[in-house]
Amino acid sequence: MIIQTILFLVFAGLAVAGAVSLILQRHPIHCALSLIVVMVSLAGLYLLLGAEFVAAVQIIVYAGAIMVLFVFVIMLLNAGEEERTNLSRLARAAGVPLALALTAVLGVIITKAVRVGAAKPLLPTATRNLALLLFKDYVFPFELTSFLILVAILGAVVLAQRER
Amino acid sequence: MLILRYLWIIPALPLLGAAINGLAGMFLPRWPNKAVSAVALGSTGLSFAAVLELVREFVHYAPYPLPWVRQYFTWIAAGDFRAGFDLQLDQLTIVMLLVVTGVGWLIHIYSTGYMAREGGYYRFFAYLNLFTFFMLVLVLAANFALLFVGWEGVGLCSYLLIGFWFLKRSASDAGKKAFIVNRIGDFGFMLGMFLLYRTFGSLDFRAVFGQASSLPAESFGQFGLLTVVCLLLFAGATGKSAQLPLYVWLPDAMEGPTPVSALIHAATMVTAGVYMVARSHTLFRLSPTALFVVAAAGAATALFSATIALVQNDIKRVLAYSTISQLGYMFLACGAGAFAAGIFHLMTHSFFKALLFLAAGSVIHALGGEQDMRKMGGLAGRVRWTWLTMLMATLAIAGAPGFSGFFSKDAILLAALGGAHGGVWLYAAGLFTALLTALYMFRLLFLTFHGQPRFDEHQAHVHESPGSMLAPLMILAVLSVAGGWMAAPEFWGGSSYFERFLAPVFGAAAEAAPASAEIQKFAAIAAGVALAGFLLAWAFYLWRPEAPRRLAGSLRAAYDLLLHKYFVDELYGAVVVRPLLWLSTNLFWKAVDSAGIDGAVNGVAASAAGLGDRVRRVHSGNTRSYAVWVVIGALAVIAVIFWPLLREALAPGAVTGMVR
């Protein structure tokens, strides 16, 4: 079990480092790369938690497609470093306390509310079970999400057309 | 049984007349005066005819038990309280009905002549009819609430009619004064009614008087519940019937047209207070304190206003103060327990006072509007009929033997003497007032009709009034002379027909009727006093006409005091009116209304605007602020949902129900 703990700490540390980097970096491309780091470490965590399929999907779709889209857009728009404007007084005043409060509240709720019981045994056929669930019990939402993707594609194409 | 069943016809007819004349006059610009007169005279005349028919039915069918009550519809039904449009009939009602409709109709006829060339002809008769309606409601009412409706209604019509020529500042002021002073009395009346309801649970005459008659009488000087009620009711009567201290509106009310003064301020409205006290005799009899107050106030008022009347120069003012004085007599009678005598004087007074006012109106009409007696004189030959009828009325009011006033005044003086407390003083006051009455009335007669003419012969062409004005004068003159004869049997050992007629209402005379010899003795004294007044007047105004001026010169202070009516109006103005105005302006208007209420309303608006202005800043257009607000909202929602959990985390204690 020690190896599990070490791996967890490694991946967790990477994820937190990536997130902090996301906040602190000034150039958006650096932020995008940091986010990719976060996603990959999260994929590792999913593997530790026994969700192989989800880990794979995370890498392929999230890190491999969505983040690539982000990078494409950053390069398309030739985004530069962030300006140093600071017009919002509210954000300056309430930003930090709010973030801390939200984190604290969530932490408290999670630790106090949830009684975590024993873990289910890790199955070799996890993916198969997932597929069964997806295509039998959750088939309707599944179809809906396909529809959603179609709409999103149409929307993106219409919105981003070159102006006539 | 027709009218007996449909009593409401009697007040409804004048109301109909008022409605027709009012609406037609307002919306049909050329509604002719002839039509107005026809409607007004017709409705009042029919009402009078209905009353006559009612008397016939009453005598014929003798409905028992009395009072005869007809309930027409429920006006107020709130919780335990019920007040209906209930009309009642007994002998007292009949007397009042005859006076109101009879004298009222005569005055309507007179008005067609007097107001013939006035603007607003339809308005005058609409108001007059409306007044008649309210007065009839007052008289026919079977409960205090309906009586109060009539009470207020006649007050309203009085205001409308006094201020008939509303473009004249003094007239509209006088109207307001009348209404406001009346209102003060009405406040007392209302308090009395509230107490009555509290005590007896109803305002119905039958209920109240029935329950009251089983209560023990209060002793003199004890301010028990009944005494307080009676005093409050009398306060209302003081306002309506112009007694001390609320009489001040009546002289000013002479701003109205003379027929108005005759009808409202002589014959009918001012007598409403006397009627109300007489109607409540059951209550008053249980409170010797209240009775004494009534009698004393009446006697004091009678004497007080008679002294003022002595020196007034406006013919209508003299008559106004005379009315106040005579009303004092009526209250003196009621206070002495002789309610029938009070009502008797009410009736005879309505005859001769109405006649006096109408004849004065005739004189004013003849002289083209002159009202100052100092500019009259020597008219006796020119306006024969007016003079003759006025002479009849003067003799009646002075108490010349055989005339109506003689019998009624005599009954009152006798009753006052026999009163339980201070009877001698009341009698003395009444007798002295009788002397003054004769004096100032004959002064009026002599100054107006006799002596050298002091008016401009060429300016005014003196003419006798038209028939429409003379006919009522003559009828009233006959009544002034003969109206008292029904009381004559008292003199030779019988009892007054009038007393006997009203006996079922007031009970047979409580004290043993004095012997006819007594009556004759006191009658002789009264007659002697009247003669003395006549002689004094003759001496001062016919024999030595310069004497009054010299007397006034030597007694300057007293003369001024009387001429200025004891400066009562000025006193009221300083003590009551001005402080109230100051209070209203500075406290209620500036502080409470402007600063307080307006301030609060405007303040609410201002704070809403201010709040809106400040909240508006949230929409800065800055997206980052919006983002912060989103987070704040999310935090709030989470906190609300998981509140027990968070509370337990912050302050560990027992918490029921964990959230999974």
Add this chain to the structure above:
Amino acid sequence: MPLTSECLILSALLFGLGVAGFIFKRNLITIFMAVELMLNAVNLAFVAFSRVWGMDGQVFVFFVIVVAAAEAAVGLAIIILIARNRQSLNVERVDFLKL
């Protein structure tokens, strides 16, 4: 002993960092990426729970990823439009609602 509790705490931490980025960053795209970070934190929580409570958690993660993809597509298209319109990617320049 499963890793669930630790993963949940990590999830809360990542979510808080995402919120901080959402509030403090000025570049439109970076803000959007902070939102994606928050979504990922939530996904982690779902997977952590699915370890003890069953496969449904992973199904939901699946859906979240799909929706995030669609949202990213449309969102980035909008960002492109805004960038074309305002010639700037600074969120504080996007003040069309200013009174």
